[in-house]
Amino acid sequence: MGLLVLGIGLVLALEGLALALAPRRLEDILAFFVRLPLETRRTLGLTALALGITLIWLAEHLAG
Numbered sequence: 001m002g003l004l005v006l007g008i009g010l011v012l013a014l015e016g017l018a019l020a021l022a023p024r025r026l027e028d029i030l031a032f033f034v035r036l037p038l039e040t041r042r043t044l045g046l047t048a049l050a051l052g053i054t055l056i057w058l059a060e061h062l063a064g
Helices: 002-021 023-035 038-063
Strands: none
Touching: 002 023, 002 038
């Protein structure tokens, strides 16, 4: 449970940092993603999901 709370906290901190430091750049990035085909966005999302799960697995096994 602690790892889940840590993960959520890290995501919120990074998202907040991006919004606080570069809100205009974030708008540009979102506009770029809107222009991408749906299948490309889906592939990017699944790749990010796989990478995230891999990093969580590594963190658990390296810390253990």
